[in-house]
Amino acid sequence: MCGIAGIAFIDAARPPDPAMLRRMTDILRHRGPDGEGFHVAPGIGLGFRRLAIIDLDTGDQPIANEDGSVVVVCNGEIYNHVELRAELEAKGHRFRTRSDVEAIVHLYEERGDAFVERLRGMFALALWDARRRRLVLARDRFGIKPLYYARLGDALVFASEQKALLASGRVAARPEPRALRELLTHGRVMSPDALVAGVSKVAAGHLAAYAQGSLTLSRYWDAAFPAAGDYEERPDQAWADGLRDELAESVRLHMRSDVAVGAWLSGGIDSSTVAALMSPLAESRVQTFTMRIDDPANDELHGRRALSDFPAFRLDGHSVPCGVRNFDQFPLGVWHNEGQLLGSVAVGQLRVAQASAEHVKVVLCGEGADELLGGYSWYRTLHLLAPLFALPAPLRRFIADIPAIRRRWPGAAGTLAGPKAMTFERYSLSITHLGSQRAAARLLSRDVVEALRGTEDVDVPTPAGFERWHPFARMQYFDLKHRMGDGIVLALDAASMAYSVEARVPFLDHVVAAYCARIPPWVKMRRLREKAVLRRAMRGTLPDEIVRRPKWAMRVPVDDWLRGPLPDFVREELSQDRLVETGYFDAAGVAQALALHCARREHLGSAIAAVLSVQLWDRMFRRTRLDGGADALPLA
Numbered sequence: 001m002c003g004i005a006g007i008a009f010i011d012a013a014r015p016p017d018p019a020m021l022r023r024m025t026d027i028l029r030h031r032g033p034d035g036e037g038f039h040v041a042p043g044i045g046l047g048f049r050r051l052a053i054i055d056l057d058t059g060d061q062p063i064a065n066e067d068g069s070v071v072v073v074c075n076g077e078i079y080n081h082v083e084l085r086a087e088l089e090a091k092g093h094r095f096r097t098r099s100d101v102e103a104i105v106h107l108y109e110e111r112g113d114a115f116v117e118r119l120r121g122m123f124a125l126a127l128w129d130a131r132r133r134r135l136v137l138a139r140d141r142f143g144i145k146p147l148y149y150a151r152l153g154d155a156l157v158f159a160s161e162q163k164a165l166l167a168s169g170r171v172a173a174r175p176e177p178r179a180l181r182e183l184l185t186h187g188r189v190m191s192p193d194a195l196v197a198g199v200s201k202v203a204a205g206h207l208a209a210y211a212q213g214s215l216t217l218s219r220y221w222d223a224a225f226p227a228a229g230d231y232e233e234r235p236d237q238a239w240a241d242g243l244r245d246e247l248a249e250s251v252r253l254h255m256r257s258d259v260a261v262g263a264w265l266s267g268g269i270d271s272s273t274v275a276a277l278m279s280p281l282a283e284s285r286v287q288t289f290t291m292r293i294d295d296p297a298n299d300e301l302h303g304r305r306a307l308s309d310f311p312a313f314r315l316d317g318h319s320v321p322c323g324v325r326n327f328d329q330f331p332l333g334v335w336h337n338e339g340q341l342l343g344s345v346a347v348g349q350l351r352v353a354q355a356s357a358e359h360v361k362v363v364l365c366g367e368g369a370d371e372l373l374g375g376y377s378w379y380r381t382l383h384l385l386a387p388l389f390a391l392p393a394p395l396r397r398f399i400a401d402i403p404a405i406r407r408r409w410p411g412a413a414g415t416l417a418g419p420k421a422m423t424f425e426r427y428s429l430s431i432t433h434l435g436s437q438r439a440a441a442r443l444l445s446r447d448v449v450e451a452l453r454g455t456e457d458v459d460v461p462t463p464a465g466f467e468r469w470h471p472f473a474r475m476q477y478f479d480l481k482h483r484m485g486d487g488i489v490l491a492l493d494a495a496s497m498a499y500s501v502e503a504r505v506p507f508l509d510h511v512v513a514a515y516c517a518r519i520p521p522w523v524k525m526r527r528l529r530e531k532a533v534l535r536r537a538m539r540g541t542l543p544d545e546i547v548r549r550p551k552w553a554m555r556v557p558v559d560d561w562l563r564g565p566l567p568d569f570v571r572e573e574l575s576q577d578r579l580v581e582t583g584y585f586d587a588a589g590v591a592q593a594l595a596l597h598c599a600r601r602e603h604l605g606s607a608i609a610a611v612l613s614v615q616l617w618d619r620m621f622r623r624t625r626l627d628g629g630a631d632a633l634p635l636a
Contacts, residue, residue, distance in 0.1 A: 021045045072101060078123065138206070162621075163338060188486045194340070251274060255282070321351075367505045382415070385416055411431060415430040445584060448585075472521035559606070563598045
């Protein structure tokens with residue numbers, strides 16, 4: 001796990017500025033406090049910060065092939081590196097290290113750009129082919145590791161985080177109006193956009209090649225599901241047994257490490273499954289870390305037991321308290337997620353990462369199970385509302401507008417009012433949190449509304465044959481590509497790397513994902529029971545009370561915290577002077593929203609938190625020069 005940065009010039013003879021590369025890597029020190037490395041040659045500069053996990057002695061990067069003509073820097077882990085190494089050595093390639101990353105350069109020699117198809121892991125990498133004067137950027141299939149780039153007039157600059165691009169001094173921190181619209185409408189900036197104008201994400205499952213000033217983007221992987229009538233007929237137990245086998249193998253590979261591996265553990269089945277499968281493979285007791293909210297009404301485990309409370313699983317459980325005193329970590333969350341997403345979960349994840357860093361460098365997590373197996377509430381809504389979609393659209397909209405229905409079931413109302421086909425528009429209307437986020441968009445200033453007027457509505461491209469998929473599978477595709485790829489894994493990476501902890505996600509293994517895609521929707525959800533196939537798979541391994549426990553969304557009660565007393569940073573960023581200075585939001589509208597929320601006349605906490613996030617982003621990234629060295633950083 002690391003941070004990477006670099007620049008490739010059109011002019012093959014132009015030397016990169018070592019001081020610029022150092023600024024870019026210094027600002028990524030939290031991603032890799034254990035060392036640094038550089039490759040500087042005419043036309044190319046690569047920088048690297050290392051978090052030592054595998055091959056502690058000789059695994060420094062950049063790593064080159066035998067003659068130095070191919071050089072790579074990589075953030076992430078290649079879990080099948082042992083098997084790849086054996087294949088490549090049999091073909092005559094010579095390895096100088098035990099690093100998982102060294103397999104990449106030799107695999108590129110063998111397969112060219114198709115090398116990414118053989119990588120099983122999470123990664124964001126930059127590979128320099130000196131013979132062809134060509135830079136290759138690639139990101140893993142699910143976007144677990146971030147990668148940003150900006151095209152300049154004379155070069156392409158890239159990095160693990162946008163702040164490193166700003167630290168180069170060659171990218172200005174101007175907000176991108178379309179990205180701001182996406183952020184306030186959907187709660188996240190969608191690939192390939194970034195909040196900084198002129199910056200783009202390498203989308204998940206994509207490869208970018210830059211040579212002689214030309215940039216070519218290509219997709220090497222995408223999620224795929226069978227047509228609705230093509231699912232294989234097998235007993236539920238057979239599907240469950242296969243799922244358990246695939247997960248067990250993924251967990252085994254994800255535990256490859258030269259340092260101790262722990263786990264983030266909630267009370268739910270996803271992380272409990274991962275921890276349970278880890279236990280028999282671990283040489284010693286597995287350290288687990290569980291967030292506990294001070295308010296019992298928001299604490300998932302209030303009156304319940306976590307897997308670490310069961311001695312047979314050999315888990316050393318660490319309880320991580322989180323309360324209003326931790327509200328001060330909200331700005332830290334914005335600094336590390338770079339304003340790319342909204343939501344209060346960052347505070348809780350930062351607390352768990354901070355506690356984890358005192359004991360381990362690597363943790364396994366349960367993210368991805370809900371997307372692969374249909375674990376969210378909107379999948380039940382999809383099933384329950386299916387008969388109503390036989391009604392004419394005007395009648396559906398009338399039912400959806402009934403105040404009691406819209407107030408009690410906002411996600412169902414939004415779904416019912418939307419299009420009949422499972423498009424991205426219908427998917428977006430199905431997600432219950434969008435209403436509160438759109439409230440933030442209504443607080444925008446007149447100038448910003450005018451700037452946004454010319455921006456297009458966002459869409460998610462879909463693959464060929466998409467319309468033949470089951471609606472359940474189409475909804476899963478949007479969850480995987482949008483909510484998870486641009487939100488959940490970004491939040492996980494930002495929070496864990498803030499404290500130099502590597503977070504691994506065994507569910508988000510492309511082999512596991514391919515198996516899950518084959519499981520019929522009616523096996524994934526039986527009698528409205530979410531993730532029924534996973535519960536069946538873990539029956540007899542996990543305690544019954546965890547197998548039966550319903551899903552609990554991880555949440556931190558920022559809504560309540562915003563009802564006061566407010567920390568200094570909140571009062572400052574939401575003050576009239578500050579709101580007028582930045583110009584994003586209408587100061588009177590924000591003051592009214594805060595008053596309504598504090599009086600409990602409306603629940604506008606998400607909208608106010610969204611305003612706060614944008615205001616903090618402006619202070620940290622737009623109003624602060626990040627090319628002045630580490631001492632000038634707002635959170636240094």
